[in-house]
Each structure stands twice: as structure tokens, then as C-alpha cells.
Amino acid sequence: MxxxxxxxxxxxxxxxxxxxxxxxxxxxxxxxxxxxxxxxxxxxxxxxxxxxxxxxxxxxxxxxxxxxxxxxxxxxxxxxxxxxxxxxxxxxxxxxxxxxxxxxxxxxxxxxxxxxxxxxxxxxxxxxxxxxxxxxxxxxxxxxxxxxxxxxxxxxxxxxxxxxxxxxxxxxxxxxxxxxxxxxxxxxxxxxxxxxxxxxxxxxxxxxxxxxxxxxxxxxxxxxxxxxxxxxxxxxSQSANMLIQHIDGFVKIANTLKNRPNRHKAIKESLLNYLLDIATKHGVILDEAQQVKLFKGDLEICAQGLGVWLDRN
Ligand SMILES: [Zn+2]
Missing domain, CATH: 3.60.15.10 (Ribonuclease Z/Hydroxyacylglutathione hydrolase-like)
Known part of the structure; x- marks a missing residue:
């Protein structure tokens, strides 16, 4: 190997x-x-x-x-x-x-x-x-x-x-x-x-x-x-600020969608749009299909974690 x-x-x-x-x-x-x-x-x-x-x-x-x-x-x-x-x-x-x-x-x-x-x-x-x-x-x-x-x-x-x-x-x-x-x-x-x-x-x-x-x-x-x-x-410190900004961004998505029917799906879609948006602003030139592929695993898990957090609060 x-x-x-x-x-x-x-x-x-x-x-x-x-x-x-x-x-x-x-x-x-x-x-x-x-x-x-x-x-x-x-x-x-x-x-x-x-x-x-x-x-x-x-x-x-x-x-x-x-x-x-x-x-x-x-x-x-x-x-x-x-x-x-x-x-x-x-x-x-x-x-x-x-x-x-x-x-x-x-x-x-x-x-x-x-x-x-x-x-x-x-x-x-x-x-x-x-x-x-x-x-x-x-x-x-x-x-x-x-x-x-x-x-x-x-x-x-x-x-x-x-x-x-x-x-x-x-x-x-x-x-x-x-x-x-x-x-x-x-x-x-x-x-x-x-x-x-x-x-x-x-x-x-x-x-x-x-x-x-x-x-x-x-x-x-x-x-x-x-x-x-x-x-x-x-x-x-810019790296830290970016991370904190996106923790807040993810939480905002969860809070905005907390009463939606199909909450999990809605959060996942919104997270994807958020990530594609920040990638564009960051100057990423990969095509969207490639980006979606790279984000895919995280989206499911992140949306689940935000759902669990909403239910706990
Ligand atoms: Zn972990």
C-alpha cells in the first residue's frame, strides 16, 4: 500500500x-x-x-x-x-x-x-x-x-x-x-x-x-x-473572524427556518446557497457541480446538527 x-x-x-x-x-x-x-x-x-x-x-x-x-x-x-x-x-x-x-x-x-x-x-x-x-x-x-x-x-x-x-x-x-x-x-x-x-x-x-x-x-x-x-x-485573526462570522451565518439560517415544514431539507438548501455564495465572494472558480460535490457531506451533517441544536433551545 x-x-x-x-x-x-x-x-x-x-x-x-x-x-x-x-x-x-x-x-x-x-x-x-x-x-x-x-x-x-x-x-x-x-x-x-x-x-x-x-x-x-x-x-x-x-x-x-x-x-x-x-x-x-x-x-x-x-x-x-x-x-x-x-x-x-x-x-x-x-x-x-x-x-x-x-x-x-x-x-x-x-x-x-x-x-x-x-x-x-x-x-x-x-x-x-x-x-x-x-x-x-x-x-x-x-x-x-x-x-x-x-x-x-x-x-x-x-x-x-x-x-x-x-x-x-x-x-x-x-x-x-x-x-x-x-x-x-x-x-x-x-x-x-x-x-x-x-x-x-x-x-x-x-x-x-x-x-x-x-x-x-x-x-x-x-x-x-x-x-x-x-x-x-x-x-x-482574519481566519478566526471568518469562522465566527460563518458560525453566526449558520445559526441565522437555522433560526430563520426553525418553524418551516421540512425543516431539515430547507436548512440544507439554505446552507448550500450560503456556502456557494461565500465561495463566490472568496473568488472560487470551481464550477458549481464540483463545489456541490465537495460540500455535500458537510451539508447533511451540518443541517442535522443545527436541527438538534434548535430542538435543544
Ligand atoms: Zn467532529
Whole structure:
């Protein structure tokens, strides 16, 4: 197997897990002084790619100390249980609200199947393997771990999900941001920079909490965000403002359509128009059919998450 990966600097590699399509779901590998860590894993089906990347980079599985999970959505953490079987010295770090779901994934599995369906689960997510309890460590806000000669710090980052942490890499002044600093596909890069929007995934989207989290992260003055979706971007105060603006934009759509019959469909259509509009203003020249294809997966999930949020309020 030939894994697709991108060597960034500071010993960081962005691995394309090839979940659903290329350039969609990343996992990261950090190497420092002979030791290594994964940040996020993609889903169960991504594990062969992660192992092939280790092999391609001549890193022994026993030199991997950590699997660091930003949160337990399956495109980020679904592969952890399978991956750790191959990494004899690794422990998994996860937010306290996620830990039990990794040790006993039955509820997580049922939740995912209720959102995506059994067929999707089997075909695109594969499986979910329990992680032995003694391999799971709770990542508390402010905790610092050492990897080789560098330190990595966990920061609680609720808003996209309550079980979300970001990982601050002092060496590169970068945040492994999971979904907290948004989604940004390289296909939408223009001379205006990156187009960033919020994945308002079910079931814990909370816009006000999320916006506070973004402000808190910006106090670190990050240079980079290592996005799961997709790859590293420079993350500036303009990036943060764009993300916050579109969180508000998505919420406005939800509130405007909350009493509509066929609410889900109406929200989805309105989100698509919103995204096409911001892409046009951003100078994106891809034709509309290509854009629709790239936005498609997010639209369904974002509309569902906004619906769950409306029902909760
Ligand atoms: Zn997520």
C-alpha cells in the first residue's frame, strides 16, 4: 500500500486517511527525537494507511508513545482501537467525556448508526474496536506531555463537541485543532486565502461556547492550525473572524427556518446557497457541480446538527 502523506516542517506529517475521498480527513504524525505520536486516526478503515505511513518513514511501531484524540467523532477517533493493537507502547489521550466511549464503544456505535445508518457505518467507517481501560488517559485542560524534546499541551475546546480538546504544539506554534478551528478544503483556496466554515455536527453544537473557545485559542497567537479537514493552514485573526462570522451565518439560517415544514431539507438548501455564495465572494472558480460535490457531506451533517441544536433551545 502506498500511503498519501505530506511532510510539513517541525517533524509533522499530514496523512491523508482517504476516508470518503482524498483531501478530506487527515491524521497527523509528530516525530521528535526518535519518538512519535499520532493526532487523530481517521476511522477503522484508515488504520492500514497510518501503519503504512510509519513504515514508509522508518518509524517502528514501538516508538509511538501516544495516540492523541481531539474528540471522539469517528472520522477522528474511530481507528484508535484498531491502531493501538499495533502500537505496544502507546497510550490514548482523550477528553474525560470521551474516555468511557472508547473503552466501551457500544453507545457510540449505536449513536453513529442512528445518525448515519448501518450501511454507511459498515461501508465507510468499518468497525469500532474497544480500547483496554489501562491504555486510556484523560487529557485534562492544561495538561502537558513530553514527546522527544518537545511539549504538547491539551486545551479544553467545547463548542463543536463537549468532548473536544485541541493540542498546542509550542515548537511550531500550531494547534492540532480537530474540528474546532473549522473545516477548510484546499480546493477552495484562492488569492484571498483559505475558505473556512464551521462543521455544526450533531449532537453537541453550541455556537456561543464555540465562539468563546475560538477567542481563547487566539490568545495563544497561533501561527498554524492543523485541521483534520484538511491539512495545515496559517491561522490568523482574519481566519478566526471568518469562522465566527460563518458560525453566526449558520445559526441565522437555522433560526430563520426553525418553524418551516421540512425543516431539515430547507436548512440544507439554505446552507448550500450560503456556502456557494461565500465561495463566490472568496473568488472560487470551481464550477458549481464540483463545489456541490465537495460540500455535500458537510451539508447533511451540518443541517442535522443545527436541527438538534434548535430542538435543544
Ligand atoms: Zn467532529
Amino acid at each position: 502506498n500511503p498519501i502523506y505530506f511532510d510539513l516542517d517541525f517533524g509533522i506529517t499530514c496523512i491523508d486517511t482517504e476516508h470518503m475521498r482524498k483531501d478530506f480527513v487527515a491524521a497527523y504524525l509528530i516525530e521528535d527525537n526518535g519518538r512519535a505520536a499520532f493526532v487523530d486516526t481517521g476511522c477503522y478503515l484508515s488504520v492500514p494507511t497510518l501503519l503504512a505511513t510509519l513504515d514508509a518513514k522508518n518509524i517502528k511501531p514501538e516508538n509511538v508513545d501516544y495516540i492523541l484524540l481531539t474528540h471522539i467523532h469517528l472520522d477522528h477517533a474511530g481507528g484508535a482501537g484498531e491502531l493501538i493493537k499495533h502500537l505496544p507502547n502507546a497510550t490514548v489521550y482523550v477528553h474525560e467525556y470521551g474516555a468511557n466511549h472508547l473503552i466501551d464503544p457500544s453507545k457510540l456505535r449505536a449513536g453513529v448508526i442512528s445518525v448515519y445508518g448501518e450501511l454507511f457505518f459498515k461501508q465507510f467507517l468499518g468497525d469500532l474496536i474497544p480500547i483496554p481501560e489501562n491504555k486510556v488517559v484523560i487529557a485534562k485542560d492544561g495538561d502537558v506531555i513530553t514527546l522527544g524534546n518537545r511539549t504538547l499541551k491539551f486545551i479544553n475546546t467545547p463548542g463543536h463537541a463537549r468532548h473536544h480538546v485541541c493540542i498546542w504544539d509550542e515548537k511550531s506554534k500550531g494547534l492540532f485543532s480537530g474540528d474546532t478551528l473549522g473545516v477548510s478544503y484546499r480546493e477552495f483556496d484562492t488569492d484571498q486565502g483559505e475558505l473556512i466554515f464551521p462543521p455544526t455536527t450533531p449532537v453537541q453544537f453550541d455556537p456561543e461556547v464555540w465562539k468563546n473557545t475560538i477567542q481563547k485559542l487566539m490568545a495563544l497567537q497561533p501561527k498554524y492550525a492543523y485541521l483534520t479537514h484538511f491539512n495545515r493552514i496559517e491561522f490568523t
